[in-house]
Amino acid sequence: MPILDQGYQHWNGQLRGHAWRWLTISRQGARAQLKNRWVWVTIIGACLPAFILSGFLVLWGLFEQKSSLLTPLLFLFQGLPEELRAGPRGYRTTFWTLAFNQFLDIQLFFAMALVLLVGPELISQDLRFNAMPLYFARPVRRLDYFTGKLGVIAAYLGAIMVVPVLLAFGIGFAFSLDPLVFRDTWRVLVASLAYGAVVVLSAGTLMLAISSLSRNSRFVGAIWIGLWVVSGVASTVLNQTIHKEWCPLLSYTANLTRMRDAMLDSQTSWDKVAALFQAGQNQLRQAARPNPFQRRSGRANFSVGPPPPPAPPTAGGSSATNARGPWQTSSYPWQWSAAVLAGLGVLSVWILATRVRSVDRLR
Numbered sequence: 001m002p003i004l005d006q007g008y009q010h011w012n013g014q015l016r017g018h019a020w021r022w023l024t025i026s027r028q029g030a031r032a033q034l035k036n037r038w039v040w041v042t043i044i045g046a047c048l049p050a051f052i053l054s055g056f057l058v059l060w061g062l063f064e065q066k067s068s069l070l071t072p073l074l075f076l077f078q079g080l081p082e083e084l085r086a087g088p089r090g091y092r093t094t095f096w097t098l099a100f101n102q103f104l105d106i107q108l109f110f111a112m113a114l115v116l117l118v119g120p121e122l123i124s125q126d127l128r129f130n131a132m133p134l135y136f137a138r139p140v141r142r143l144d145y146f147t148g149k150l151g152v153i154a155a156y157l158g159a160i161m162v163v164p165v166l167l168a169f170g171i172g173f174a175f176s177l178d179p180l181v182f183r184d185t186w187r188v189l190v191a192s193l194a195y196g197a198v199v200v201l202s203a204g205t206l207m208l209a210i211s212s213l214s215r216n217s218r219f220v221g222a223i224w225i226g227l228w229v230v231s232g233v234a235s236t237v238l239n240q241t242i243h244k245e246w247c248p249l250l251s252y253t254a255n256l257t258r259m260r261d262a263m264l265d266s267q268t269s270w271d272k273v274a275a276l277f278q279a280g281q282n283q284l285r286q287a288a289r290p291n292p293f294q295r296r297s298g299r300a301n302f303s304v305g306p307p308p309p310p311a312p313p314t315a316g317g318s319s320a321t322n323a324r325g326p327w328q329t330s331s332y333p334w335q336w337s338a339a340v341l342a343g344l345g346v347l348s349v350w351i352l353a354t355r356v357r358s359v360d361r362l363r
Contacts, residue, residue, distance in 0.1 A: 021140055025148025030155045033118050042117060043160060046110040050164035053103040057172030060095060064088045065177060081276055089178070091276070096172070096185045097269040100165065100192050104260055107161050108253060111199055112228050114156045119207035120220035122149045123356065128215040132356070146208065146352060153204040161196040165189070191263040198259055202341050206252075209348035212355040227252050245332040252344075255337035262334035 033039055062070050063077070070077070077085065084091055126132055135145055169189050173181055206227075211220050235251035238244075248254040261267060 018139065022144040022148035022151060025135075025140075025145065026151030026155065029122065029149065029152035033152065033156070036117060039114070039117050039156070042110055042113050043156070046107060046114075046160040047164075049103050049106045050160075050168065053099055053164065053168045054171045056099050057096070057168055058175045060088070060092075060099075061172060061175030061177065064092070081279065083279070084276060091272070092176075092181065093184045093188070094269045094272050096188050097264050097266060098273065100168075100188050101260065101264050101266040101269075103164070103168075104161070104192060104195060104264075105257065107164075108199070108256060108260075110160050111157050111203065112253065114160065115153060115203050115207050116221055116224050116228070118156055119153055119204075120211055120217040120224065122152060123208055123211040124215055124217045124220050127212070128217075142353075142356060145356065149208055150204045153207060154200045157200045157203070158196065161199060162193060165192045165196065188264065191265075195260045195263050198341070199256060202256065202345060205345055205348040205352075209351040209355075212352055246336070248332065249336055249340055255340050258332070258334050258337040259341065262337075 059070070059073075126135070136142075166189075169185070172185075207224060210223050210227075211217075213223075214220055232251040232253055235248050235254055238250065239247035248258065
């Protein structure tokens with residue numbers, strides 16, 4: 001091909017180093033997904049739990065200060081144990097942990113939905129239109145390509161799992177008016193951010209691997225729904241049938257949930273809250289127990305003797321432990337879930353390495 005013009009044309013763009021080549025892919029991919037209406041609907045829906053978390057931390061900060069601003073809301077605190085109302089700062093870490101735990105539990109659903117909306121076309125569309133030579137003909141390595149595609153998923157998951165955590169923590173710190181709040185709750189912040197990173201890396205690499213298996217984006221989405229929903233249903237049915245500890249390992253989201261419980265140590269917080277409310281109920285029963293020497297119906301009640309023994313604990317443990325009810329965390333070791341997620345990560349990297357080849361290996 002003859003060269004018709006050997007002149008130089010000045011370029012007015014901003015120069016970037018080779019280390020930021022992946023950022024262009026991430027930026028363009030994130031902008032393209034903003035055209036999807038359902039992506040906006042999911043993000044807006046994910047903002048509601050963030051507002052609830054921030055509102056709870058604001059109320060807790062005012063509750064610690066015994067602020068007069070809570071006077072119209074006193075009915076919300078009538079059923080709380082006396083020990084909690086007398087010294088709420090002693091339970092600051094416990095309730096912050098449970099609040100962030102519940103928030104991340106809800107956000108996991110929105111995270112899986114966002115991955116379903118954003119991820120299927122990231123690689124499958126490039127395979128369908130044979131766009132790989134266009135990427136690798138430029139100074140773009142496979143690592144840059146994978147990092148750029150992963151950055152698209154990370155941008156959206158970070159917007160609903162990482163940014164709200166930072167904002168809610170800052171709001172809670174501001175309304176506590178106590179410099180010791182950071183000392184008491186910094187582990188909650190670190191654990192929440194670490195869990196967000198686990199979700200981004202695990203779900204992101206897994207979706208990219210699935211997206212590289214087919215040129216049909218709808219087929220990729222169907223596989224993700226099966227991994228998300230069908231595996232959860234199968235795990236629940238199997239757990240109710242054979243009652244084995246390893247049954248939740250079949251569910252992808254259950255493994256992520258187990259990692260969250262381990263990072264936040266939410267079971268310890270549930271035990272502490274259950275014991276607190278159980279002690280409050282025991283005090284109420286003790287206060288409501290009739291006096292044996294009190295006159296009733298014109299006659300004195302002279303019944304004497306020791307009080308009736310407490311009910312024996314069930315096979316599941318003490319009453320304080322069972323008081324967690326539906327919030328009881330899984331009992332199997334968290335290392336099992338970590339091994340499952342690590343195995344899926346290694347499998348995803350292997351699939352990406354074999355399915356996406358550089359330009360010198362393209363046929």
